[in-house]
Amino acid sequence: MTDAEIRALILELICDIAPEADPASARDQDDLREIFDLDSMDFANLIVAIHDRTKIAIPEADYNKLFTLAGATAYVREALARSAARAR
Amino acid sequence: MPALGADMEAGTLVEWLVKPGDRVKSGDVIAVVETQKGAIEVEVFAEGVVSDILIPVGERVPVGTVLAQIDGAGGAPRPVEPAIVAPKPAPQALAVAPPRPTVAPQVSRRKITPAARRRAAALNLDLETIVKGTGVEGSVRLADVETAAGVVRPAPPLTRRGLDLSQMRQAIAAAMSRSKREIPHYYLAETVDLHLSLTWLEAFNADRPPIERILPAVLFLKAAALALREQSKLNGAYENGVFLPAAGIHVGWAIALRGGGLIAPAIRDTDNKTLTELMAAMRDLVERARRGNLRSSEITSPTITVTSVGDRGAESVTGVIYPPQVAIVGFGRVVARPWVVDGRIENRPLVTVSLAADHRVTDGHLGGLYLAAIARLLQEPEKL
Amino acid sequence: MNAPEPTLTPNRMTYREACKQALREALLSDPRVFLMGEDIGRYGGCYAVTKGLLEEFGEERIRDTPLSESAFVGAGVGAAMAGMRPIVEIMTVNFSLLALDQILNNAVTIPHMSGGQFAIPLVIRMATGGGRRVAAQHSRSLEGWYAHIPGLRVLTPATVEDARFMLKGALADPNPVIIFEHVMLYNMEGDFPSDMKEVDIARAKVRRAGRDVSLITYGGSLFKTLQAADALSSEGIDAEVIDLRTLRPLDTKTIIDSVARTRRCVIIDEGWRSGSISAEVGMRIAEEAFFELDAPLRRVCSREAPIPYAAHLEDACLPQAATIVAVARELVRPS
Numbered sequence: 001m002t003d004a005e006i007r008a009l010i011l012e013l014i015c016d017i018a019p020e021a022d023p024a025s026a027r028d029q030d031d032l033r034e035i036f037d038l039d040s041m042d043f044a045n046l047i048v049a050i051h052d053r054t055k056i057a058i059p060e061a062d063y064n065k066l067f068t069l070a071g072a073t074a075y076v077r078e079a080l081a082r083s084a085a086r087a088r
Numbered sequence: 089m090p091a092l093g094a095d096m097e098a099g100t101l102v103e104w105l106v107k108p109g110d111r112v113k114s115g116d117v118i119a120v121v122e123t124q125k126g127a128i129e130v131e132v133f134a135e136g137v138v139s140d141i142l143i144p145v146g147e148r149v150p151v152g153t154v155l156a157q158i159d160g161a162g163g164a165p166r167p168v169e170p171a172i173v174a175p176k177p178a179p180q181a182l183a184v185a186p187p188r189p190t191v192a193p194q195v196s197r198r199k200i201t202p203a204a205r206r207r208a209a210a211l212n213l214d215l216e217t218i219v220k221g222t223g224v225e226g227s228v229r230l231a232d233v234e235t236a237a238g239v240v241r242p243a244p245p246l247t248r249r250g251l252d253l254s255q256m257r258q259a260i261a262a263a264m265s266r267s268k269r270e271i272p273h274y275y276l277a278e279t280v281d282l283h284l285s286l287t288w289l290e291a292f293n294a295d296r297p298p299i300e301r302i303l304p305a306v307l308f309l310k311a312a313a314l315a316l317r318e319q320s321k322l323n324g325a326y327e328n329g330v331f332l333p334a335a336g337i338h339v340g341w342a343i344a345l346r347g348g349g350l351i352a353p354a355i356r357d358t359d360n361k362t363l364t365e366l367m368a369a370m371r372d373l374v375e376r377a378r379r380g381n382l383r384s385s386e387i388t389s390p391t392i393t394v395t396s397v398g399d400r401g402a403e404s405v406t407g408v409i410y411p412p413q414v415a416i417v418g419f420g421r422v423v424a425r426p427w428v429v430d431g432r433i434e435n436r437p438l439v440t441v442s443l444a445a446d447h448r449v450t451d452g453h454l455g456g457l458y459l460a461a462i463a464r465l466l467q468e469p470e471k472l
Numbered sequence: 473m474n475a476p477e478p479t480l481t482p483n484r485m486t487y488r489e490a491c492k493q494a495l496r497e498a499l500l501s502d503p504r505v506f507l508m509g510e511d512i513g514r515y516g517g518c519y520a521v522t523k524g525l526l527e528e529f530g531e532e533r534i535r536d537t538p539l540s541e542s543a544f545v546g547a548g549v550g551a552a553m554a555g556m557r558p559i560v561e562i563m564t565v566n567f568s569l570l571a572l573d574q575i576l577n578n579a580v581t582i583p584h585m586s587g588g589q590f591a592i593p594l595v596i597r598m599a600t601g602g603g604r605r606v607a608a609q610h611s612r613s614l615e616g617w618y619a620h621i622p623g624l625r626v627l628t629p630a631t632v633e634d635a636r637f638m639l640k641g642a643l644a645d646p647n648p649v650i651i652f653e654h655v656m657l658y659n660m661e662g663d664f665p666s667d668m669k670e671v672d673i674a675r676a677k678v679r680r681a682g683r684d685v686s687l688i689t690y691g692g693s694l695f696k697t698l699q700a701a702d703a704l705s706s707e708g709i710d711a712e713v714i715d716l717r718t719l720r721p722l723d724t725k726t727i728i729d730s731v732a733r734t735r736r737c738v739i740i741d742e743g744w745r746s747g748s749i750s751a752e753v754g755m756r757i758a759e760e761a762f763f764e765l766d767a768p769l770r771r772v773c774s775r776e777a778p779i780p781y782a783a784h785l786e787d788a789c790l791p792q793a794a795t796i797v798a799v800a801r802e803l804v805r806p807s
Binding site: 018019020033034037039040041044045047048051052057058059060061 | 290293294297298299301303304305344346347370371374398399400
């Protein structure tokens, strides 16, 4: 997946949790929980959704790397790259 | 029509999920009702066969109105007020039908209301041009004349279905005002060291996929529920001057709805559920609450309420008791603070737990014991 | 037979308390005023309206009477003729049947037959209506019968404000006045401005302004009609609610003004419909507002049967908000 596709996927999953959210308003360095008003249950559900769609492992210790859009996109990209590398 | 809240006076029947002839058993959802708190699924607590549906879809009826008849009913008593049979709303039963003229009506004569006739004359409109009337008994009425003459009137506002947040806000306002008017609240707080709980939680979650991980709030909920076994006077209802301790512990979990709005549906038998079960129940409730898809028993059965602000809320929260409950427990945000451990200052994760309770039923001593119990339970997370 | 509600604040009280304060005000302000009735003194009143008045005003002014409506209403007629201002309580309208001769043949007719030489400034208070599960002989609404009689003023306070202040207007009338207090209203709480001193007893009132249909009612049916109006508004139907307040004389102007605007009307009357006050109101609308009407006239009355004893049957017999909603809806949005 390209970075643009990962970014779009994350925003799509956020919109499932926060239907009234405006994805276009998210800037890369914003804290997703702040701008989309996600509480701990919402964020946990987002992690579950990302895991279900991408199949990557996201240990709890890594959660803080996914607080921003840029961070989440990078994290998913690297995790996908690692699992692709392992598959070869 | 069940009372799905202390202040509910009427509800609108929006969907029937059974029809005459269907067999139902206790716990089946048979209808969906629209209230100020959104659409609630109504469960039935009798066994039998549905014989009559008495209230049609779209009808708004007072609490206590009989909605349907079930034959061969027995089983658990229904947790609603005794039914008051509303007269069937079929107009011919109670509205006075105009007496039929004894003279045979002229077949060609159309029914046109006096007001319509006059308006048609004023607009120079030939009434013959109006083919069909929308008035009572097919009469041609003012609106038909105006439509035919091209006069446009604004349509009346349509009813909103689904979750109406302004209605919910009114319901919350009514309940909270009543609570503050009638319930003498007292307030206590306790700071709890979560070092052991969160360390244990980290290890628990590390081995599990995201869907099985549990949030700290689940530990809070379980601890609050288990502590009620020690202080049962905080678990129940105060009505008509008497406190009735509840048989089970069904914690109402406060859920903030997106866009404003608050609801606290019950998690049944909270103290007997495992942490994993509680996380799943919490997740399910949040999702259904936001969709406006809760069940009537979830709305009416909480025996106490617990509210947790999560990781982005204030350091402490002290709630307003939701009548007829007698207590509300609040968990603030987990913060890292200096804490004295064995005479040394250490960085510890702390949470402030608050209790607001009904002073007619309990006092600060008992409330303090309750909070101490929660604090103690959170030091042994593996036993939760 | 409930314990009286305490007065809550100076301006918020129960209907029962308002009735009592009205009586107190009358007793304090005019030495000619005295009360007569069954159980009003030592017992404090069947509905606890007069509780405490005997202790405050004494046996001369708060008179317990024997169980004979004809006798004590007749005594009231005589006292009024002699210049007193008696307020006679007949426990319920059902028992007033025993005093009909006194009311109709004496109280109402003596001023006429004496060529005006005698005025009969008699006020009679009666409880009325059903809903208390006290069965056929104790649950009727016969206000309409009394509204039929020329020479009588018939008042039906349905709010705490009217319960508090209509008595004063009634006492000022030199002719006999009957005040009907619906039994289901005594526990109702309400408020009124602290500087209010009196009310107009000759006018109906618009309790809720609306556009689509006029719901005309009085007495114990007012709160059900207001509930129905609320329910209708959630369906987008804007109902106007008129509280008649006086059944004789009827404030025809308010009624006609309302129906002329909304063009549709439902009359809610707890009496039986045949020959009732709803028939009178409907006929006046037909006489004076025929060309304004955009739909037939409708009414919701008690079923034509003795009022039942069993709760569910009584509820099925008396007008209910759900029925009012259904009838009004059918007028505005015919199916």
